[in-house]
Amino acid sequence: MELRLTVNGEVVSGAVEPRTLLVHFLRGHLGLTGTKVGCDTSSCGACTVLVDGRSAKSCTVLAVQVDGCEVTTIEGLAPDGRLHRVQEAFREHHALQCGYCTPGMIMAAVSLLREGRELDEGAVRRGLEGNLCRCTGYRGIVEAVLAVAGATAHGPAPADQA
Amino acid sequence: MIPAELAYERADSVEHAIALLGEHGDEAKVLAGGHSLVPLLRLRFARPSLLVDIGRIRELAGVSEEGGGLAIGPTTRYADLESSALVAERAPLLAAAAGEVGDPQVRHRGTVGGALAHGDPASDVAAALLALGATVALRGAGGERRLPLSDLFLGFLETAIAPDELLVGISVPPSAAPAEFAFEKFNRRAQDWAIVGCAVSGGPVPRVALVNMGTTPLRALAVEEALAGGASARDAAELAARGAEPPEDLNGTAEYRRHLARVLVRRALERALP
Numbered sequence: 056m057e058l059r060l061t062v063n064g065e066v067v068s069g070a071v072e073p074r075t076l077l078v079h080f081l082r083g084h085l086g087l088t089g090t091k092v093g094c095d096t097s098s099c100g101a102c103t104v105l106v107d108g109r110s111a112k113s114c115t116v117l118a119v120q121v122d123g124c125e126v127t128t129i130e131g132l133a134p135d136g137r138l139h140r141v142q143e144a145f146r147e148h149h150a151l152q153c154g155y156c157t158p159g160m161i162m163a164a165v166s167l168l169r170e171g172r173e174l175d176e177g178a179v180r181r182g183l184e185g186n187l188c189r190c191t192g193y194r195g196i197v198e199a200v201l202a203v204a205g206a207t208a209h210g211p212a213p214a215d216q217a
Numbered sequence: 218m219i220p221a222e223l224a225y226e227r228a229d230s231v232e233h234a235i236a237l238l239g240e241h242g243d244e245a246k247v248l249a250g251g252h253s254l255v256p257l258l259r260l261r262f263a264r265p266s267l268l269v270d271i272g273r274i275r276e277l278a279g280v281s282e283e284g285g286g287l288a289i290g291p292t293t294r295y296a297d298l299e300s301s302a303l304v305a306e307r308a309p310l311l312a313a314a315a316g317e318v319g320d321p322q323v324r325h326r327g328t329v330g331g332a333l334a335h336g337d338p339a340s341d342v343a344a345a346l347l348a349l350g351a352t353v354a355l356r357g358a359g360g361e362r363r364l365p366l367s368d369l370f371l372g373f374l375e376t377a378i379a380p381d382e383l384l385v386g387i388s389v390p391p392s393a394a395p396a397e398f399a400f401e402k403f404n405r406r407a408q409d410w411a412i413v414g415c416a417v418s419g420g421p422v423p424r425v426a427l428v429n430m431g432t433t434p435l436r437a438l439a440v441e442e443a444l445a446g447g448a449s450a451r452d453a454a455e456l457a458a459r460g461a462e463p464p465e466d467l468n469g470t471a472e473y474r475r476h477l478a479r480v481l482v483r484r485a486l487e488r489a490l491p
C-alpha cells in the first residue's frame with residue numbers, strides 16, 4: 056500500500072505491506088534508527104514517537120494507520136544538530152546511562168510537556184509510566200523533566216520547541 | 218514478531234465498513250486503536266486476512282450531549298475522554314477509569330469502543346460504563362439494535378457483536394449524582410492492568426462493577442441489592458465476590474482476588490457514597 060505522511064517535518068512516501076509496524080517503517084524504510092525496539096509486549100516505551108503531537112508506541116501501531124499523519128521521532132527534535140531543551144536537560148541531570156531507553160523516554164517527556172499542565176514529581180512519574188529504564192533508577196530522568204517544566208512555568212517556551 | 222500477511226482497507230463511512238465486513242465475513246477484523254488487536258496480530262494469535270480500519274470515520278469519534286446524558290462515539294480515545302469537559306461534568310467516573318488505563322501512550326491510541334468490543338474482563342472503562350448503566354448500539358446490514366452493555370459480554374473475549382456488525386455508539390444515561398463515584402484499581406506496577414478493580418456510581422440506586430473478577434466485566438449485583446436493602450457500605454462490600462469466579466494467574470489466586478474485591482469495593486463505596 057502507498058503511504059504518504061510527514062516525518063520530522065518532511066513529506067515522505069513509500070510502499071509498505073499493511074502488516075508493517077510503524078517502528079519498522081521508521082527504522083527500516085526511512086533509516087531513522089534513533090527509535091528503538093526494546094520488547095515484544097508493548098511495555099517498554101523505547102519505540103515512543105509522536106503521532107500528531109501525542110506520544111505513541113510505534114511497535115503497536117501499523118504504518119498504514121498513520122498515513123497522512125505527522126510523525127516526530129527523536130531525530131526530529133534536533134534537526135540542525137542543536138539539542139532540544141529536553142535533550143539538554145537529560146544531559147545536564149545525568150538522566151541516561153546506556154541510553155537505550157532515552158529516545159523513547161525523551162519523546163514521552165516531550166509529549167507530556169506539550170500538554171501544558173502544571174507538573175510536580177508525581178505527575179512526571181505518572182506521565183512517564185509507559186517507559187522503562189533498566190539503568191538509572193529514574194531519578195535523573197524525573198529531575199530533567201521537572202527542570203524543563205519549571206523553565207516553561209517561568210516564561211514562554213521557544214516557539215520551535217516542545 | 219511481526220504480523221502475518223494481511224490486507225487492509227480504510228473505511229470512510231459506517232456503511233462502507235459494514236459492507237466490507239459483510240463481504241469478508243469472519244476473515245475480516247475491525248481495527249480501531251489497535252491496542253488490543255496489534256499485540257494479538259504480532260503474536261499471531263489473531264490472523265485475519267483483512268483489517269477494516271474504522272479509525273478515520275468522523276461520525277464514530279467524539280462525545281456529545283444526549284438527553285441529559287452522553288453519547289460517546291466508539292473510536293473516542295481514552296485521552297479524549299479524560300480531557301472532555303462534558304465527560305468531567307456528566308460521568309467523571311468514566312474519565313477516572315480512562316485515566317487508569319495502561320500508560321499515556323496507550324491512552325493516546327486506544328479507544329473506548331475497542332475496549333468494549335474486545336470483551337476483556339480486565340478492561341477498566343468497561344467496568345465504569347457498566348456502573349454507569351450504559352447501553353450500546355450495534356449496526357449491521359440488517360439495521361441497528363441497542364442493548365444494555367451487560368448483554369454485550371458473553372464470555373472471555375466474546376461479545377454479542379456479529380462478525381458483520383459494528384459497535385457504533387455508547388450511551389450513558391443521565392445521573393442524579395454524577396459526582397458520587399469512585400474507581401479503584403489494584404496493581405503492582407504503575408502501567409499494569411488491574412489485578413482487580415472496582416467502579417461505583419452513586420445516586421438513588423448505586424451500581425457497582427468489577428474489573429477482572431470473571432470471564433467478562435461484571436456487575437456486583439449482590440452488593441447493589443444489599444445497598445438497596447439499606448446495608449452499610451462495609452456490610453455490602455462483604456458480598457463483593459459473591460457468585461464471581463475470578464481467574465487464577467501469576468498475579469494472584471482466585472481467593473486473593475476475592476479478598477481484593479471486598480477491600481476495593483468497601484473503599485470505593487466509602488469514597489463514593491455520602
Ligand SMILES: Cc1cc2nc3c(=O)[nH]c(=O)nc-3n(C[C@H](O)[C@H](O)[C@H](O)COP(=O)(O)OP(=O)(O)OC[C@H]3O[C@@H](n4cnc5c(N)ncnc54)[C@H](O)[C@@H]3O)c2cc1C
Nearest residue numbers: 247249250251252253254319327328331332334340341384
Ligand atoms: C501496553 C498496554 C497496556 C494496557 N493496559 C490496559 C489497562 O491497564 N486497562 C485496560 O482496560 N486496558 C489496557 N490495555 C488495552 C487497551 O485498553 C486497548 O486499547 C483497548 O482494550 C482496545 O481498544 P482499541 O481501540 O485499541 O481496539 P483494537 O485493538 O483496534 O480492537 C480490539 C477488538 O475490538 C474490535 N473492535 C474495535 N472497535 C470495534 C467496533 N467499533 N465495532 C466492532 N468491533 C470493534 C476489533 O476487531 C478487535 O477485535 C492495554 C493495552 C496495551 C497495549
Ligand code: FES
Nearest residue numbers: 093097099100114
Ligand atoms: S518496543 Fe517496547 S513498547 Fe514498543
Ligand code: FES
Nearest residue numbers: 152153188189190
Ligand atoms: S539508560 Fe539504560 S535503559 Fe535507561
